Amino acid sequence: MSSHRPFGLSVSAAAGGVLLLAVTGCSSADAKASVAVPGPPAAEAAFCRALAKELPDTVAGLERTGTEPESELTAAWGDAAIVLRCGVPRPEKMNDPQAQGIDANGVNWLFEPRAGDGPRFTTTYRKTYVEVTLDKRYAHDVGPLVDLAAPVKKAVPPSL
Template sequence: MNFFRHRLSGVSALVLLCAVAGCSSADDDASTVVPSPSAKAAQICRKLDAALPAEVDGLRRRDPEPASTLTAGWGDPAIILRCGVVKPPKMDDDGADAGEADGVGWLVEKQDDGTIRFTSALRVVYVEVTLPKSRAAEGMSPLIDLAPAMKKTVPEGIAD
């Protein structure tokens, strides 16, 4: 993915996501499968977990089961964060949608079930954040709350 060529401003991405997600209906539970990253990535993910905020987009932290430092959640239905995921195939697509939230780049993918999946770009570990259908219209606003922890613990670079 040519991130810089397809970069959207936070506001533009929010408008885009609101338009794309506007037809959502009932919520489905988000996946909470625990990733299996390398030891180096898992170490970074543990640091990220310790730095994550207690609230995201006004929702209190409620980690999904099974409990892991590689996953986190906020609200019900939950905004789910998974750290150490594999590189999504769309990351290599020059036409993929990308956005930036407070200095952190994200690949943006609307899923068939109405959820929105964001995967961090230009960071040494891939971090995935999934918004449930009921929160898809929130756009990138939850990512703004996650940006300080991301910038503090997940260095810029290219993931393995």
């Protein structure tokens, strides 16, 4: 990804609240999402452990649930409607000068649509990459990124 910011969309906390969809049918807090655990270098894993301590109990109105296997590098909310992985490899799509992204409360995210599912977002310009996948209920909703922006900013410093 080039040093210029091709991200044309900015989302504020107020706008994020407007974008939130009403999500029903969440599973119990005992449900665990099956999530592949990244294997970042030690320095990046330290940022991920710091992020794990900052993550909210709810995102987009969904309660945090466990992940399987349990890891400080992963988190989920709802019935895996929102899944976060910290320390993921740099997405190949970041090499595309036409890549799309957004800014949510000061955190830049690469946007990647996924066929038959909701989008995947990966932070840019940070010391480690944080990936958030949303299920199809969030196909047009970036509100969860607004809820995650403050913890990411606090725990994962900019790389610039």
